[in-house]
Amino acid sequence: MKGRLVNALRLWAVRWPHLAFLLARRFAWLLAPFNRGISEERLAAVFPELAPRALKAARRRSWGNFVQSEALSASLQHADIRPADPEILPNPGLEELRPPLILASFHIGLFPALGAVLVRLPGEVLVVHQGRFAPRPGVKLVLRGDDEWDRAAAFHHAVAGLRSGGFVFTTLDGGYRDGAYEAGAVEVPMLGGTISLARGGFALARITRTPIVPLVARRSDGGVEIVCGQPIPPADEEETMAAAAARWLGEYLSEFPGEISRRTLQILQPPPGG
Amino acid sequence: MADRAQIAATVYGILAMRWTGRFDGRRLDDQVSLGSDGLGLDSIEIVELLLDCEEEVGRDTHPEELLETGSISVGRLIDHLARL
Numbered sequence: 001m002k003g004r005l006v007n008a009l010r011l012w013a014v015r016w017p018h019l020a021f022l023l024a025r026r027f028a029w030l031l032a033p034f035n036r037g038i039s040e041e042r043l044a045a046v047f048p049e050l051a052p053r054a055l056k057a058a059r060r061r062s063w064g065n066f067v068q069s070e071a072l073s074a075s076l077q078h079a080d081i082r083p084a085d086p087e088i089l090p091n092p093g094l095e096e097l098r099p100p101l102i103l104a105s106f107h108i109g110l111f112p113a114l115g116a117v118l119v120r121l122p123g124e125v126l127v128v129h130q131g132r133f134a135p136r137p138g139v140k141l142v143l144r145g146d147d148e149w150d151r152a153a154a155f156h157h158a159v160a161g162l163r164s165g166g167f168v169f170t171t172l173d174g175g176y177r178d179g180a181y182e183a184g185a186v187e188v189p190m191l192g193g194t195i196s197l198a199r200g201g202f203a204l205a206r207i208t209r210t211p212i213v214p215l216v217a218r219r220s221d222g223g224v225e226i227v228c229g230q231p232i233p234p235a236d237e238e239e240t241m242a243a244a245a246a247r248w249l250g251e252y253l254s255e256f257p258g259e260i261s262r263r264t265l266q267i268l269q270p271p272p273g274g
Numbered sequence: 275m276a277d278r279a280q281i282a283a284t285v286y287g288i289l290a291m292r293w294t295g296r297f298d299g300r301r302l303d304d305q306v307s308l309g310s311d312g313l314g315l316d317s318i319e320i321v322e323l324l325l326d327c328e329e330e331v332g333r334d335t336h337p338e339e340l341l342e343t344g345s346i347s348v349g350r351l352i353d354h355l356a357r358l
Contacts, residue, residue: 148309151317153341159321160338183317203318207325 005031006067010074017075021086024071028064037063038262045270046191047257054257061258065109065219072112076134085116087223094226099123100162101231102212103169104201106249107263109256113217113224114169115139124166128154128200130174144175144182151175151183155200162208169215170204172197172245173267186242190250192271195264197245202238209234212241214248218259227252276331278356285352288326289313304349312347320346331355 009027013020028036040055043062050058072086094117097103103121105114115133118125125139133141142158145151158168175182175198184199205212214229229248235241253260282304289297297313306312308320315323324337340346340354 148315148317148320149341149344149346152320153338155317155321156324156337156341159325199318207322 006070009067009071013071013074017071020071020075021068024068025064028067032060032063035059037061037066038260038265042265043257043260046193046260046265046268047254050257058258058260061256062260065259065261068219069110069112072110073132076112076115076132086110086113088113088116088120089220089223089225091226091228093228094120095122097121097167097213097228099167100165100208100210101167102162102201102205102210103167103215104172104212104245105169105215106171106173108216108249108253108261109259110217110219110224111261114215114226116224117215117217117226118167118169121167124161124164126158126161126166126168128158128168128170128174148183155183155204158204159208162204162210168204168210170201172201172242173263174198175200176263176267179266186238188239188243188246190246190268191253194269195246195249196267196269197242199238202241202245205232205234205241206236206238212245214245214252216252216259218256276356276358278352281331281356282352284330285327285348285355288323288330289348292323292326293319302348304352305347307345307347308351309345311345324351327351327355331358333358 005027009020009024012023037059040059043055043058044050105111112132115136118127118139119136127133127139127141128144129141130144135141142154144154158170161168181198185196186199186202187194187196201212204210211231211233213231216227218225218227232241232244289302308315308323324340328335328337335355335358340351
């Protein structure tokens with residue numbers, strides 16, 4: 001039943017993106033009592049300190065994020081329809097960002113909402129993505145690609161974008177298929193376990209000597225809140241930058257455990273016995 | 275037009291220096307692909323090689339033109355650089 005309802009929501013989102021996005025929230029709320037979302041057992045393995053009540057809230061939150069992300073993603077599949085951009089709450093930190101800069105996100109929270117933020121940045125933005133972003137003014141989209149040649153072309157676009165003084169938006173957990181990343185991974189500690197992150201963003205920072213700013217989107221009552229981390233300085237060792245990114249993500253998820261996603265659980269090895 | 279032999283020496287030199295020992299015992303000639311069907315460089319390494327070549331050659335080598343065409347062999351890279 002869940003699958004059918006989510007599919008129906010995705011179909012509505014293609015034709016009526018704004019309505020579907022609003023319905024998604026209501027739909028998530030209605031089904032939340034039926035154990036939807038990431039199970040409390042799985043959440044407890046990552047966040048053993050959480051009380052049962054907090055685990056339940058995190059499960060419900062993960063379900064709401066999933067449903068609303070599905071509606072947003074579906075609305076992006078038709079370039080001729082204006083995507084259902086949610087209300088983005090003002091964030092002075094975002095407006096202070098200056099290029100060249102790597103904006104690096106994770107597939108957590110309301111990830112597809114980040115597309116609406118990129119047009120607000122003061123400079124050209126290049127997005128290396130896998131089809132979850134819609135065309136927008138001032139934003140150049142580059143598909144990550146399926147083989148090493150397409151991926152190399154996308155990576156070179158990103159290097160050129162930074163060298164010409166722009167922003168590059170990428171994900172640190174993107175390109176994960178069949179239990180591995182397409183172009184290499186860095187494994188670093190997080191939440192007492194180990195997380196596997198894609199090398200691309202860190203290699204980009206190392207080659208272009210550009211800082212990385214973590215960026216995520218979180219639902220709140222008045223709209224969507226954008227959270228920027230402190231810049232991670234470029235380093236010769238990708239592991240150094242990856243460790244800093246994982247530290248930031250771990251602290252963020254500890255504060256907002258319901259923002260975690262199934263993708264995060266795929267790439268996170270909890271501590272032994274966790 | 276640059277001297278092809280000189281460019282070839284530069285490209286083979288970069289391959290040997292950047293990935294010391296990695297290609298030992300493997301065929302390393304103009305026909306071999308840089309990618310998974312040859313030397314096994316991943317997408318990031320391919321771009322790093324192209325950027326190193328650009329730095330050595332000392333001018334814009336338009337790597338995007340080369341990447342647009344898909345699979346790149348060592349010989350194709352040398353020809354591309356030699357044509358500039």
